[in-house]
Amino acid sequence: MAVTARPVPRRPVTGALSDATAIAIRYLIAYRRVPQLLVFSTIQPVIFVLMFRYVFGGAVRVPGVDYVDYLMPGIFVQTVVFGAMGAAIGLATDLKSGLLERFRSLPMAPSAVLAGRTFADTGRNVFVALLMTAVGFGVGWRIHTNLLGYLAAIGLVLLFGYALSWVFASLGLAVGDPETAQAAAFPLMAPLVFASSAFVPVASMPGWLQVFAEHQPVSVTASAVRALTLGGPTAWYVIQAILWVVVIVAVAAPLAVRRYRRAV
Amino acid sequence: MIGASRNLTGSKYLGILSRMTSTAVSARGVVKRFGDVLALDGVDLDVPLGTVFGLLGPNGAGKTTMVRILSTILSPDAGRATVLGHDVVTEAAAVRYNIGLAGQYAAIDQNLTGRENLRLIGRLTHLPREQIARRGAELLERFDLTHAADRPSRTYSGGMKRRLDLAAALVHQPPVLFLDEPTTGLDPHSRRELWDMIRELVADKTTVLLTTQYLEEADILASTVAVIDQGRVIALDTPAALKARLGGTVIELGFADPKTAAAASGALGGTSHRPEQEGPLLRIASDDGPKGLMDILRRLDKASMTPVTLTVRQPSLDDVFLALTGHHAEEAKHTEEVVA
Numbered sequence: 001m002a003v004t005a006r007p008v009p010r011r012p013v014t015g016a017l018s019d020a021t022a023i024a025i026r027y028l029i030a031y032r033r034v035p036q037l038l039v040f041s042t043i044q045p046v047i048f049v050l051m052f053r054y055v056f057g058g059a060v061r062v063p064g065v066d067y068v069d070y071l072m073p074g075i076f077v078q079t080v081v082f083g084a085m086g087a088a089i090g091l092a093t094d095l096k097s098g099l100l101e102r103f104r105s106l107p108m109a110p111s112a113v114l115a116g117r118t119f120a121d122t123g124r125n126v127f128v129a130l131l132m133t134a135v136g137f138g139v140g141w142r143i144h145t146n147l148l149g150y151l152a153a154i155g156l157v158l159l160f161g162y163a164l165s166w167v168f169a170s171l172g173l174a175v176g177d178p179e180t181a182q183a184a185a186f187p188l189m190a191p192l193v194f195a196s197s198a199f200v201p202v203a204s205m206p207g208w209l210q211v212f213a214e215h216q217p218v219s220v221t222a223s224a225v226r227a228l229t230l231g232g233p234t235a236w237y238v239i240q241a242i243l244w245v246v247v248i249v250a251v252a253a254p255l256a257v258r259r260y261r262r263a264v
Numbered sequence: 265m266i267g268a269s270r271n272l273t274g275s276k277y278l279g280i281l282s283r284m285t286s287t288a289v290s291a292r293g294v295v296k297r298f299g300d301v302l303a304l305d306g307v308d309l310d311v312p313l314g315t316v317f318g319l320l321g322p323n324g325a326g327k328t329t330m331v332r333i334l335s336t337i338l339s340p341d342a343g344r345a346t347v348l349g350h351d352v353v354t355e356a357a358a359v360r361y362n363i364g365l366a367g368q369y370a371a372i373d374q375n376l377t378g379r380e381n382l383r384l385i386g387r388l389t390h391l392p393r394e395q396i397a398r399r400g401a402e403l404l405e406r407f408d409l410t411h412a413a414d415r416p417s418r419t420y421s422g423g424m425k426r427r428l429d430l431a432a433a434l435v436h437q438p439p440v441l442f443l444d445e446p447t448t449g450l451d452p453h454s455r456r457e458l459w460d461m462i463r464e465l466v467a468d469k470t471t472v473l474l475t476t477q478y479l480e481e482a483d484i485l486a487s488t489v490a491v492i493d494q495g496r497v498i499a500l501d502t503p504a505a506l507k508a509r510l511g512g513t514v515i516e517l518g519f520a521d522p523k524t525a526a527a528a529s530g531a532l533g534g535t536s537h538r539p540e541q542e543g544p545l546l547r548i549a550s551d552d553g554p555k556g557l558m559d560i561l562r563r564l565d566k567a568s569m570t571p572v573t574l575t576v577r578q579p580s581l582d583d584v585f586l587a588l589t590g591h592h593a594e595e596a597k598h599t600e601e602v603v604a
Contacts, residue, residue, distance in 0.1 A: 005348035006439070008358050009390060022387040030375040033416050098371035102432070105335040107360035108388040 008107075016109035023116025027090060028123055041083035041128050046135055049075055052199055053139045060200050065230065072132075072141040073153070073225035074198030077218050079132055080125050080161030081193050085185040087117055087165045088172035092181040095173060100263050114256055118165040125161040129154050143229050153228040156241055160221045163245045166252035173259035192218045217244040288313045288440050288471035289334060293343035296329050296495075303329040305495035306343065311473055311488075316466050318486030318503070319475040320581060326495040327475035328368070331444045334473065335365045347440055361389075364433035368445040370425035371432070374418035378409050378428050381417060382435055389436035403431040407461065423454030430461065441465065443474040447481060459484055479581045483507065491584060498588050510579040510587050513553030515560065517546045518573030531567035532560060540586075544572075549583070 031037050052071050062070045094100050094113075103113055133154075143150045171188070172181045195209055196202075196218040202210045213219055221244065224237035289311040296304040304326045311317040319327050332338040334345055336356040344351065350358040372381050379400055386396035404413045407427040412420060417428055426446070433441060446462065447455040462485055466472060476482050482489045483503040491499040491506070499506065519525040522544050529539045529546055537560060539546040550556030557576060564571065585591065 005350055005358065006361050008361055011390065015390070019388060022384055026373055026376060026380075026384055029380065030373075033375045097374070098367050098369035099373060101332075101337060101367060102365060102371040103388070104337045105360060105363065105365040106385070106388045107357055107390060112388070 016111055016115075019108040019112035020115035020119060022108075023112050024119040024123065027117060027120035030090075031124060037086060038124070040085060041079060041124060042131060044082060045075055045079040045128070045132055048078065049132070049135055049139060056199075062201055066140075068136075068140045069142065069144070069230060070201075070226065071199065072136040073229060074196075074222045075136070076129060076132060076153070076157045076225055077160065077222045078193050078198050079128055080157055081164060081189055081218060083125060083128060084121065084161060084164035084168045085182065085189065086124070086168075087121055088168040088175075088181040088185045089178045090117060091169050091172035092176055092178045095176045095263050096178065100260070104263075110261070111257075114166075114169055114253075114260055117169055118162055121165040122158055122162050125158050129157060145229055145231050149228045149231075152238075153225040156221060156224055156228070156238065159245050160217065160241065163248040163252070166249055166256050170252055170256035170259050173256060173263050176263070192216060196222065198222050217241075217248065220244055286313055287311065288315075289317070289345070289347050289473055291330075291334070291343065291345040294330070294333060294340045294345055295342040296326075296333060296338065297341050303495055304333070304340070307492070307495070307497055309490055309497065309500075311471060313471050314466070314469045315488065316462070316472040316474065316486045318482035318489040319473065319492055320477070320479065320482045320489050320584070321475070321492035322477060322581065322585070325492045327492060328444055329495075330492070331365070331367075331442050331473070331475060335363055335442050336360055361436070362438055362440055364436070364438035364441045366426075366430045366433040366441070366443050366446060368448050370422075370429040372417050372425060372428050375416055377414050378404055378417055378420070378431075379413045381428060381432055385432045385435040391436055399435055399437075403434060407431045421454075423450060423457065426450060426454065426458060427461070430458070434465075438470070440471045441473070443472060445475055445477065448477070455481075477581055479503070479507070479579060479584060491588060493585065493589055499584075506584060507579055508551075510549045510583050512579075513550045513556070514575075514577050514579050514583055515548045515550055515553070515557055516573075516575040516577070517548070517560070517564075517571040518575075519544045519546070519569075520572055524569070528564060528567070528569050528571070531563055531569060535559070535563070546571075547583075547586075549579070549587070 049071070052075075053068055057067045057071065060067055091100075091113075100113065104110075168185060171184060175181050175184055195205070195213050196216060197213060198218055202213040202219065205213055220237065221241045224234070224241040227234035227237045287310050289309070291307055291309045294304050294307040295302075307326070307330060309317070309319075319330060321327050329338065333340050334347060334352060336352050336359050339353050346352065347359045348362050350362070352359050373384065376384065382400035382403055383396055386399060391399060401410075401413075404410045407430065409424060409428060409431070412424060417425060420428065430443075430446065433443075443462065447458050450458065459481070462472065462474070472485075474485060486503060489499075489501060489503050489506060490497045501509075517525075517528065519528055522541070525541055525544045525546055529541050532539055532546075532548075537548050537550070537556065539548050541547075548556070548560065553576060
């Protein structure tokens with residue numbers, strides 16, 4: 001008996017993209033089936049908006065700006081930071097269930113799992129950004145520039161979220177267990193979100209903390225989003241925010257790819 | 265006929281000719297190390313096309329590592345392995361189009377329905393679009409999952425999940441299938457069901473390499489069995505021959521204490537029975553179960569000795585190990601942790 005091995009079919013250059021799309025769709029279906037997965041990226045930021053707008057907001061003075069206009073850009077950024085935890089939990093779950101092992105035995109593009117995951121995260125962030133825009137308008141937030149400024153702001157937030165997906169993807173693959181991934185993600189996120197200018201001006205923080213708080217990526221991105229929606233000088237903030245995105249992806253993406261190659 | 269063979273010597277066909285082989289899976293001197301642990305210590309094996317090959321061994325013997333190397337997930341540190349003539353390291357893409365893998369866990373997306381799981385694998389194995397839905401429906405039918413096809417697979421029973429997992433491995437109709445402990449953790453009914461399904465696959469000319477801890481499973485499914493221990497193949501034979509080495513039946517006699525057992529062993533001296541003592545237990549492998557048992561009991565009765573317990577059973581993996589290696593099929597726990 002003799003059998004000829006099946007040949008490797010010729011694939012179009014878009015083959016890798018098609019594989020990544022298949023994976024992204026699978027993650028997006030999960031949001032529909034398990035709505036709890038969306039809690040952290042939807043209900044939680046809504047609570048933050050209400051809390052900061054109506055509870056803490058009265059105690060915060062930001063010279064020359066309505067607090068709600070200061071707050072909402074911070075909320076947008078905070079939302080994608082917390083949402084990025086989904087990448088860590090999702091990939092850790094796939095690793096633990098043996099699904100990644102199966103994927104690695106398939107003729108799919110090796111980049112597809114990580115690309116698909118980060119695409120799916122971006123898709124979710126688009127939905128969440130629109131939701132938070134509506135909530136923001138509901139509590140009195142206004143865009144003082146124009147539609148283009150708003151779209152640029154959302155684009156920047158999505159870029160930042162995309163970069164963070166890579167960070168949390170490598171974290172999820174490194175720990176390989178969804179509960180551990182969740183536990184490990186929070187200490188990474190909390191200082192980024194709270195020791196930042198997302199909710200309060202850094203001027204009220206002690207000097208040593210101000211240095212960190214002013215330059216870390218959450219603050220920089222929030223400042224850029226503020227500039228884009230409030231008006232005033234924007235270029236320098238936007239350039240800094242994009243630089244952060246480039247640096248984060250340049251470090252985290254190779255790490256995630258390396259982890260994926262070793263993951264079984 | 266002559267015309268055909270002349271055609272085959274044409275340069276266009278030489279490539280195909282060199283790929284034609286009667287060995288589906290072949291490994292030579294495969295070594296894999298995880299830190300200080302030697303998981304595979306020079307494994308050689310050949311799986312003829314269209315057969316079921318069993319890799320039998322305890323936890324931590326290196327079975328899963330071997331399957332991962334053959335399915336291109338891990339690279340060997342030394343040695344070489346091929347699937348249908350393609351090297352698993354340098355021609356991994358070609359290998360992946362020709363293999364299916366079903367593991368010890370149900371490697372399915374629990375949030376997707378059965379149908380969606382199969383569609384996903386269809387897309388990722390680059391089946392033509394128009395075939396994906398049809399192939400999925402076919403497999404759901406064949407694995408008796410049609411009634412649950414549109415329910416999220418997390419609602420499936422353990423047996424159903426395994427069946428979906430096996431179906432997922434078959435979406436692209438791979439000529440070679442790797443099954444890593446396909447029935448571990450299943451209840452006897454689901455196990456038997458899965459065995460029937462695996463047997464049907466072989467009737468379809470699929471080559472299967474399966475790993476198992478159960479001699480019974482290897483016996484039922486495999487035509488050749490390699491016994492693997494601490495990363496080495498220690499025996500290669502048909503299941504029948506392996507069992508014959510042990511005698512067809514194992515008789516275990518339990519006594520009140522080791523001293524009585526030793527005395528009983530003495531009473532059986534000078535016969536063809538070779539009791540092996542382990543504490544208060546005597547274990548005797550017999551070619552002829554019923555007759556052997558009667559003879560043993562007769563002799564013990566003559567010596568006025570009565571065992572406390574009596575077990576007559578088929579040989580197990582542990583018996584195979586004891587016979588081949590002189591030690592029990594102990595779980596090499598440290599290896600398993602590193603590999604897992």
